[in-house]
Amino acid sequence: MSLSQFTGLRNTLTFSFKNVLQLNLPSLNAGIQIRERHTKHWKPEFKKLRRLKIQKVKLPNFQEENDMSKLTPDEIRSRMKEQGVLPPRPWTERPILITATGAVFEPYVPPEGDGKLSSLSFGGAKQSVELLSKKSKSMLAVRKIKSYEDNFSTKTFPETAQEIYIKAHKALAEKDYDALHQYVTELSFPIMTFDLRSCTVRWQFLKSLEAPRVVHVRCTDIINKENIFSQVTVRFHTQQTLAVYDRFGRLTYGSEVQAKDVLEYVVFEKHLANLYGQWRIHEKIIPDWMPQREPGRKTYVQPIPEVEPVPAEDTAVAATPAGTTSAVA
CATH class of the missing domain: 3.10.450.240 (Nuclear Transport Factor 2; Chain: A,)
Structure with missing residues (x-):
């Protein structure tokens, strides 16, 4: 191969590679240098459907031990974390015991005046x-x-x-x-x-x-x-x-x-x-016609009376000039 033929082949490959890059990397057309993912699909409209084409199915392991009593606490904990199971509660629910009802069903209505009327009246x-x-x-x-x-x-x-x-x-x-x-x-x-x-x-x-x-x-x-x-x-x-x-x-x-x-x-x-x-x-x-009971007397703490302070009177005697005495009434 001559030099002219090698140069032409190189120019052709460079031009075709440049066209491919411009189609897949739009940032080259804008003249902006951006790092992009090279694994991105060239047509991302149906990427969700393409992702669902392959689903991971966890196959059961028939070799593992299913008897929980034979597993260690660490193995039980790792298996529960793997399956997303919460640990059991440390307490048990208490049973409800109903020993009495909450009210009187069909209460008796006493006749008015009971205890005061004679059976002969x-x-x-x-x-x-x-x-x-x-x-x-x-x-x-x-x-x-x-x-x-x-x-x-x-x-x-x-x-x-x-x-x-x-x-x-x-x-x-x-x-x-x-x-x-x-x-x-x-x-x-x-x-x-x-x-x-x-x-x-x-x-x-x-x-x-x-x-x-x-x-x-x-x-x-x-x-x-x-x-x-x-x-x-x-x-x-x-x-x-x-x-x-x-x-x-x-x-x-x-x-x-x-x-x-x-x-x-x-x-x-x-x-x-x-x-x-x-x-x-x-x-x-307690029937409605029965008289009200006497209310109980309540006691309270007696408050201490507040004594207002009496203002102190001015008892100072006015000074008198020398040689004179003050008259006393």
Whole structure:
């Protein structure tokens, strides 16, 4: 090959290579020197589809150990990180135990004037007739209770309810909260103990003016048909003494000497589905027609009176000239 032929071949290759660079690198046409990727595709419109043409599939490794008990903690940790699994919680969820309901279902409505009207009067006879008309649901509920508790009877239960009533109030007066939990439900416990945290209570049961009796019985199920609760409303007409002292020993309510007649409708509840369930005080029904109780007397710290300072008087004696004396009135 001659020199002229070699020179022509070199010029042809240089020109063709320059054209290829100008097509793939537009910055050469603008005269700007920019470093660009040489792996960039010359037509980037469908680069997403081109990327999806090849997908990485992780094949299972049949040789690795699947029994987690045979792996070391480091191997378990690396495998969980690889699979994106969070570590287990260090605690377990606590089960929910429902031992009492949150309210009184179908509460008893006491007749107006109860405890004052005689059964021989017109009002007392009307109350007896209305009580008989409302006994149908109570009888069905009593049958439901007897299916779980064979010895239950509306004639003997008021005596049991009165014993629970007396023991609960004695435990409340003595602030024996461990014993109080056995006689009251979780609904009535904070209500009974909230206002007596810094007080001293003196309570005494004297006698029953009328025999306690069952006036209302209801049963209901919660969550499922087998989880049954029962509520029995008992009427108490008793004579009691109550005295409440504050933390300074001052009498704020009632008296230890003066007895009062108390008419109460107490709701007792039992978890029938629980084999070890007990009858406990659940709530007290206060009718609208019952007169308001006497409010308790509250004591306060007596503020110290502020004494305004008396301005001091000027007692200095004016100076007199020599040889003269001041006259005294």
